[in-house]
Amino acid sequence: MIVAPLTDFGTYLKLHPLFERVEQALITLDFSNPGEKIYIENDKLIAIPSFNKGRNTGEALLESHDRYIDIQICLQGEETFGWADRQTCSSIVKPYNQEKDITFYNDEPSTYFTLKPNQFAIFFPNDCHAPLIGSGLIKKVVFKVKVESNLHNF
Template identity: 30%
Template sequence: MILDTLENYPLYTSLHPGLQQFFEAFKQCSPSQYPQGKEHLEEEDAFLIFKEYESKDTKGALMEAHNQYWDIMYMVEGEETVYVKPRKQLKTIVQEYRESGDAMLAELDEDCTPVRLSAGQFLILFPEDAHCPERECTRKQQVKKIIGKLRFAK
């Protein structure tokens, strides 16, 4: 897992040749310049999902983990908590990994690490990082967030 601000993105572009396009797309977005839906990027198997929602409490929340895609989250407006835990340490698996949705699901454990994702910050989550996004920090609030999906394995 990597949490940082957009101004430091050059430190991470060497991790994968496809990362640069995500950071360039993030720089083009602002609360007033915010597209809707899904956008495919130039790199094969890379896309953006633009989401607007109200952060939620943890009641009934599930962790997720992926095998094929990295999640690159960028908070455009607002803030939320993303709970993170090493995938191998999850206690109760609710749904084994399914290739069709590239996800396995598990109950949100009490010992997960809360990570605050605020406007201007990005979070890179790897397959080892089970995560539960969209949770409130101190209160529910409207957020605008971009979720980048970058395939790293076929």
């Protein structure tokens, strides 16, 4: 997992060939339609704007993804995340859904952190994360970056 201000995103461009496209999309795309999937590179890079009311810690389940890296960028409000190393999560609530690339867990996060506007978090397949913890409206964009076969060992 990586957490940093958006101004530092360029530091991480070499972690994945499509991260540069994410940086370009942040400058050129409109994220004002929540729930709309914006296909930037077919299914290899997708942006999904999200406008949601924050929820309490008990409502936020840990989740993990096998095929995609999540880059979650806070646009407005404050969003707290729970985090746990996937290897420590064993209490599966909803088994892996291949279509949605998601598994849900009932394990407790080992830590929490909060993103403010213009900050981001990158979650790799070994990161379980519980998003949307907070109060009020949280506006964000989630970039789904497909993991390439030679990049599985994050």
